[in-house]
Amino acid sequence: MNDRIRIAIVDDHPLLRQGVATTLGKVMDFEVVEQGGSADEAREIAARCTPDVLLMDVNMPGDTFAAVKSISKSQPATRIMMLTVSEAEDDAYSALENGAQGYVLKGVSGPDLVQAIRNVANGETFITPAFASRLLSHFRQHESERRGIDLTHREEQIIREVAKGLTNREVADKLNLSEKTVKYYMTNVMQKLHARNRVEAVTAVQRYWESQKTWRLDIQAP
Numbered sequence: 001m002n003d004r005i006r007i008a009i010v011d012d013h014p015l016l017r018q019g020v021a022t023t024l025g026k027v028m029d030f031e032v033v034e035q036g037g038s039a040d041e042a043r044e045i046a047a048r049c050t051p052d053v054l055l056m057d058v059n060m061p062g063d064t065f066a067a068v069k070s071i072s073k074s075q076p077a078t079r080i081m082m083l084t085v086s087e088a089e090d091d092a093y094s095a096l097e098n099g100a101q102g103y104v105l106k107g108v109s110g111p112d113l114v115q116a117i118r119n120v121a122n123g124e125t126f127i128t129p130a131f132a133s134r135l136l137s138h139f140r141q142h143e144s145e146r147r148g149i150d151l152t153h154r155e156e157q158i159i160r161e162v163a164k165g166l167t168n169r170e171v172a173d174k175l176n177l178s179e180k181t182v183k184y185y186m187t188n189v190m191q192k193l194h195a196r197n198r199v200e201a202v203t204a205v206q207r208y209w210e211s212q213k214t215w216r217l218d219i220q221a222p
Helices: 014-025 039-049 064-074 089-095 110-121 130-135 140-146 153-163 168-175 180-194 198-212
Strands: 005-010 030-036 053-056 079-084 103-106
Touching: 005 014, 005 039, 005 110, 005 153, 014 030, 014 153, 014 168, 030 039, 039 053, 053 064, 053 110, 064 079, 079 089, 079 110, 079 198, 089 198, 103 110, 140 180, 153 168, 153 180, 153 198, 168 180, 180 198
Parallel strands: 005 030, 005 053, 053 079, 079 103
Antiparallel strands: none
16 A cells, blocks of 8 residues: 655746755655646646546636636545745635645645645645635634624534545535525524635634634644
């Protein structure tokens, strides 16, 4: 049985890509199985190699977010982690909404990158802590309203599962509900959290849980 974490790296800067590959190749339980330089190559590599973790840049030839969405649907066993210089909130939201499990900024140290990959491989969501704080600050204007959040038991149950990275279908299967029912509850949750989408809802509720000290954040510092 192969206990190694199989990793593919897709970035259109060969020097940087090779540097990451060299760093990860020194980790005993990591195996870099393939490299590429475009969104189309990311799709092809995911289908051909089915890596455990696929590192992808945001800005490279092709439609990166469409590739993330396609890979997350067709290769659900492959966890996608963005490794990028982009600190744009919209890029982070787009990546996570389309199925990425991690968003890490380039410039991260080798040990921190290794830990981030381990977290994502284990099914956790990982965002560079300093950047995660910036995303969370987007919701501070609603802090007084969030203090009075009144989620029902079912709404909280569902948002907790969504915060773990589950899709509506996966939540429905786990809780023995219909997908339509899960969507209904998620709509209610987003309205109560003043969130525009699932990613904002998860980010907002994680901040609320942190302020209430009743739940461990899924986004963790290594």
